[in-house]
Amino acid sequence: MSKHLPKFYYQHKWSIGDIVYWNNQATLHYRQAFDPNERRVLKRVSLAGSRPF
Structure with a gap:
């Protein structure tokens, strides 16, 4: 686990x-x-009207 505070840390346990x-x-x-031998699928989604804080 990283050095981040557990309160703010999330680690996903992947399922199909x-x-x-x-x-x-x-x-x-x-x-x-x-x-690197396992298949990974990454997709990006952007929402219209999204503005930074």
């Missing part, structure tokens, strides 16, 4: 069909290393 999303304008994110 999971979708995880976050607000890039209000969230810092990090990922641990993954197996």
Whole structure:
């Protein structure tokens, strides 16, 4: 686990069909290393009218 405070830390335990999303304008994110032999699908969604704080 990273050095971040557990109160503000979330680690997802992946299952088939999971979708995880976050607000890039209000969230810092990090990922641990993954197996490069496993398939990963990443998609980006942007919402119209979204403004930074």
